[in-house]
Amino acid sequence: MTDMNLIVGSHDIVMITLDTLRYDAAVLEEANCPNLCGDGPWEKRHTPGSFTYAAHHAFFGGFLPTPATTDKENHIRLFHSRNTGLKTHPHTWLFDTPDMVSGLQAEGYRTICVGGVIFFTKKVALAKVLPGYFQESYWRMTFGVTNPRSTEHQVNHTLKLLERADPEERLFLFLNVSAIHGPNHYFVPGARKDSVDSQRAALRYVDGQLGRLFEALRARKRPAFCLAFSDHGTAYGEDGYEGHRLAHEVVWNVPYREFLL
Ligand SMILES: [Zn+2]
Known part of the structure; x- marks a missing residue:
């Protein structure tokens, strides 16, 4: 059980959302993802939101995906708002601010957002809301869903930030990976439609980067x-459904992992 009160203050904290990654696709690629799954398998969780905007507001509010089991008692939350009147576990880190991002900032963390999908582009007012949680936010055209090398560009940008960062400072680094979100068919040569297979190929690419x-x-x-998880899955025709922002188990079930680097 992670004691977040031993993590906050002493560790850098990294949150990676693998946007749109389905739980089943993630499990099928465990053996091919040495970076994300090097020390263990994905955990099956339920996301609090069926699409990027809803899910990330919940995450930044401290509501991460919850274990996909009926045992609610034994789930210890990593982050929780202080003084809500709800009973919290001693291992839960409590924040006094409206969200855990500004909560970490109040603890002396430098908060950085490297955006990926459309809700992080900062091009229109709505797409400034999620990056607006952070002290610093970055988005480039090359980080977006249409660029087949988006993760490479996102990682390169982040590496430059890390190179320049003061070694003493504490970082909360958030990365929204766009490559697994549609369109992802170009990760399978010759494929014309997104599918579980092309999503799996996108995930292998992401892990490599x-x-x-x-x-x-x-x-x-x-x-x-490091926290790595998906914000929601997506439907590829299951029961007639396509895409996300809808209630289907392929959307609600998400892969989740936490590990130390
Ligand atoms: Zn999303």
Whole structure:
């Protein structure tokens, strides 16, 4: 059980949302994802939101995906707002601010957002809301869903930030990976439609790129506590459904992992 009160203050904290990654696709690729799954398998969880905007508001509010079991008693939340009147576990880190991002900032963390999908582009007012949780936020055209090398560009940008970062400072680094979100058919040569197979290929690509990021984080002075999970899945025709922002188990079930770097 992670004691977040031993993590916050002493560790860098890294949150990676693998946007749109389905739980079943993630499990099928465990053996091919040495960076994300090097020390263990994905956990099956339920997301609090069926699409990016809803899910990330919940995450930043401290509501991460919950275990996909009926045993609610034994789930210890990592983050929780203080003084809500609800009973909290001693291992839960409590924040006094409206959200855990500004809560970490209040603890002395530098908060950085590297955006991916459309809700992080900052191009229109709505797409400034989620990046607006952070002190610093970055988005480039090359980080978006249409670029077949988006993760490479996102990681390169993040590595530059890490190179320039003061080794003493504590970082809360958030990365929204866009590559697994549609369109992802171009990860399978010749494919014309997105599918579980093309999503799996996108995930293998993403894992390959994350290795450089994890290496750079390991080289920092502080250990890093890393959370990697999906914000929602997506339907590829199951029961007639296509896409997400709808209630189907392929959307609600998400892969989740936490590990130390
Ligand atoms: Zn999303």
